[in-house]
Amino acid sequence: MTIGQVLGETARRFPGRPALIGEGFRCSYRELDEYSECAADRLWAQGVGRGTHVGVWANDQPAAFLCFCAVWKLGAVLLPLCTGYTKEEMLHCVQAADIDVIVADGEYLETLRRFELPVKILPLRTLTENLSPPTEKVERSEARCEDMDTILFTSGSTGKAKPVCTNHLARVNTMFAQAAALDADETDIFCMALPMYHCFSLTAMALAAVGVGACLCFPPDRKGRTILRTIEKERCTVLTAVPTLFSVLLKRYREEPCDLSSLQTGMIGGSTYSPQLYQEICRTFDFTLLPSLGQTEASAGITSCAIDDPPELRLTTVGRFFQTVEGCIRSVRTGEILPPGEEGEICVRGVSVMLGYYHMPEATKEAIDGDGWLHTGDLGKLDARGYLTYTGRKKELIIRGGENIAPGEIENILCEDPRVDVVKVIGVPDRHYTEEVCACVVKREDMTEDEVRELVRRRAAAFKIPRYVLFMDSFPLLPNGKIDRKTLQKTAIERLSIH
Secondary structure, rough: OOOHHHHHHHHHHOOOOEEEEOOEEOOOOEHHHHHHHHHHHHHHHOOOOOOOEEEEEEOOOOOHHHHHHHHHHOOEEEEEEEOOOOHHHHHHHHHHHHOOEEOOOHHHHHHHHHHHOEEEEEHHHHHHHHHHOOOOOOOOOOOOOOOOEEEEEEEOOOOEEEEEEEEEHHHHHHHHHHHHHHOOOOOOEEEOOOOOHHHHHHHHHHHHHHHOOOOEEEEEEEEOOHHHHHHHHHOOOOOOHHHHHHHHHHHHHHHHHHHHOOEEEEOOOOOOOOHHHHHHHHHHHOEEEEEEEEEHHHOOOOOOOOOOHHHHHHHHHOOEEEEOOOEEEEEOOOOOOOOOOOOOEEEEEOOOOEEOOOOHHHHHHHHEEOOOOOOEEEEEEEEOOOOOOEEEEEEEEEEEEEEEHHHHHHHHHHHHHOOOEEEEEEEEEEOOOOEEEEEEEEEOOOOOOOHHHHHHHOOOOOOHHEEEEEEEEOOOEOOOOOHHHHHHHHHHHOOOOOO
């Protein structure tokens, strides 16, 4: 099935159940299905059809998700865009993924017009306001399950964000697997606390809800206090978030307790977290939190614990592989499949694995081998029952509060400044964000820490700006002449007095 067909089936099964709530807007599943048909007709009239690449740059809201559904129904390709992008990052996305049209709203619409990018711009409101059920059938394109549904941008270990291509088949199977892990049904209300340009939010939250007829509830903003008040007001039952957001919610809850008794379950993932944090979340919010592992290249779904897993397994593992993937642990050195108990690289293959990186055949070959195995770059070990323990990353990717940051992108920006001789960007531990960005710089001329940060601020999203800047005379080197990253990281941690 395609995503549009799933929505249609849900609308037939639960026509009167609430589908979208937020910003004074409410609609049922019958209305969401009908309104998205109307929006699809409007997009079709603007030249959008099967295979058109449509970017959406807007805050999460019912109108944005309605637009997503319209794009999918046409067989067009959706590209949800990070709301923190600069002009340079947006231009990269447009060029790397051949974006034809960008739908934008509010401040993003005005900013996009100032960017003067080589794309057609459509205001979100013209597509999603004053909607009504179509009175007659418009002859337009329709999606097929093998069609590409979405391109999401993810950062690799080096370079700029890479466009990850998936199809409807992958997305639909993964969303049902994640809904099943949550034991979700039409009575649930999902709190949309994470941005939908993340695969975790898009698949494990928004689409998982659609698959079972649950309601998507959009808070007015992502401030901790707002999210908690939304849960209390709308009686949300599912809360999925990254560890950093859960930390914020805990802090806000301690300051201003509220009624969260409606919460039943949710997922935690996106970056590592301590057992102490996990226990505090479960104890404070009194709900069943499921550890999970996902990756954009696997449609967000690799593993999850189950509702009925005992607490000790939820505390120490990230669950078992979804039925949509086949998983194994491979030796980093030899590539052979390892037996239970041995640590190696987590590899998966199956319906959830991406089609590849858009127009990047070499990068795709590096990620997916000849037998179809996606090499995640993450490390772990399986026990005899198939439960996965996550142990770290093979990549240099920095994950700050759930945001993937490619060190190479920041290094390239800094190296362009003539005052910089050599730079190495690393992640260092942080109690709040799990990791923070640290720029280690060997300079040719005098410059300040703030000047280094300003170089990044001008060209990259705010979460990529180094919190720490360390000036060094030289870097430790490996015998092959490459920078010894582990020693450098240890030195940085010591100089910053991070414990």
